[in-house]
Structures are given as C-alpha cells and as structure tokens.
Amino acid sequence: MKVENGIQIPEQKPGGRKGKSIYPFQNMLIGQSVFYPGMKYHSAPMKAAIIYAKRLGFKFSGRTVDGGLRIWRVE
Numbered sequence: 001m002k003v004e005n006g007i008q009i010p011e012q013k014p015g016g017r018k019g020k021s022i023y024p025f026q027n028m029l030i031g032q033s034v035f036y037p038g039m040k041y042h043s044a045p046m047k048a049a050i051i052y053a054k055r056l057g058f059k060f061s062g063r064t065v066d067g068g069l070r071i072w073r074v075e
Contacts, residue, residue: 009072010063019062025060028073036051039069046071 003024023045024034036045041064049060049071059075 001034001036003028003032003034005032007070007072009061009074010065012063021048023048023052025049025058025071025073026056028058028075030073033067033070034073035065035070037068040064041069043069045069 001024009040015036025048028034033047036043039045041062046062046069049062052058053060061074062069062071
C-alpha cells in the first residue's frame with residue numbers, strides 16, 4: 001500500500017501479530033493516509049488501525065470512500 005500526503009478526510013456519514021506487519025500504521029506520520037481498494041470501514045485494515053492506535057498512542061480516522069477504505073493518521 002502506498003502512504004499518501006494531502007488527502008482530505010471527508011465528512012463522516014451517520015450510522016456510521018508478531019513479525020512484520022502487512023499494515024504501514026507504525027510508520028505513518030500525522031496527516032498521511034493509506035487507501036485499501038474494495039474495503040469498507042468495518043474491515044480488517046480499520047480493525048488493525050484501532051489496535052495500532054492503542055499500542056502506539058496514535059489516533060487514526062477511517063472513511064469508506066469511492067472504491068474502498070482510506071485511513072488517516074490524525075494524532
């Protein structure tokens with residue numbers, strides 16, 4: 001997955017392991033985001049971001065956007 005800068009977070013819609021990780025969350029800087037094509041908010045990447053947030057003291061925000069899921073590091 002490619003980490004990107006400068007992607008704005010859309011408004012939230014109502015209702016709304018050991019070894020090498022397959023997720024880049026620990027290396028992300030505030031304001032960077034990653035896109036997961038075909039995924040939705042309640043999918044594995046978002047759950048992983050929540051776990052990383054607790055472990056590392058980071059904060060992430062995710063949104064289902066056109067074509068998939070985008071997760072931003074916000075703190």
